[in-house]
């Protein structure tokens with residue numbers, strides 16, 4: 001039953017970057033997957049951040065608002081047993097275990113850029129499954145248009161939830177086509193190990209072309225709906241955080257520029273880089289937003 005993570009993701013797949021990138025190129029070029037993008041369609045060839053960076057500089061307000069709070073306090077969270085209620089406009093609603101959602105034999109490695117709305121970024125080698133695979137398994141009803149997600153509420157273990165920092169539970173949502181896009185994954189691991197608690201164990205969303213706050217952690221509920229779901233940051237400050245939250249260097253946050261970002265671990269002077277449209281995933285996702293005014297629907 002326990003995952004053999006070294007089987008899932010042999011260390012060589014990220015240490016031996018040459019052969020990994022070649023494999024990634026073959027995958028991305030496969031017409032069966034519906035991708036027409038560049039060789040790095042699924043995984044970026046940018047240098048992944050160290051495990052130390054990825055696990056010590058986090059946003060996870062359930063454990064406090066400081067970047068180092070999750071690393072200090074998230075170990076208090078019990079992640080086993082865990083189940084996810086999948087409901088709303090689906091054919092087979094119910095309580096699903098992690099093994100149903102992300103079976104060992106379906107896990108994939110995806111090296112993705114993560115761009116926080118606060119203008120910092122990382123590159124993270126996730127392990128997970130396409131969200132589409134579980135949505136297809138539960139059966140999406142034709143009237144469904146959106147997918148809503150909720151994080152666990154357990155103040156005894158999530159010390160930040162003892163204070164009204166946010167309107168708990170943390171909630172997020174995607175349009176159905178965004179949710180079904182092959183880049184959208186549910187992650188259960190990173191590097192060759194199960195997801196550390198501070199990164200959203202045991203199951204978190206990863207939507208690499210959107211600001212990090214869309215990638216909701218420690219998910220306990222997934223609901224298919226016909227109207228736009230409540231989204232925590234959007235509801236808190238709609239002028240600053242849109243529902244779409246697509247990474248866009250041309251649409252500044254009211255209080256800071258989004259044109260550049262600081263790559264964590266890039267050194268005191270070396271870490272500044274240009275922010276890319278859709279965080280570098282424009283070839284794959286721009287068509288989802290054809291005809292939309294992205295400066296208004298940001």
Ligand SMILES: Nc1nc2c(c(=O)[nH]1)N[C@H]1C(S)=C(S)[C@@H](COP(=O)(O)O)O[C@H]1N2
Nearest residue numbers: 058059060061116151170212213215216217
């Ligand atoms: N439940 C929950 N999910 C969350 C957050 C949070 O505070 N609570 N923070 C978000 C933000 S702002 C970012 S940038 C990413 C950070 O993910 P990481 O810590 O794994 O890098 O998680 C997102 N998911």
Ligand SMILES: [Mo]
Nearest residue numbers: 116117212213
């Ligand atoms: Mo963020």
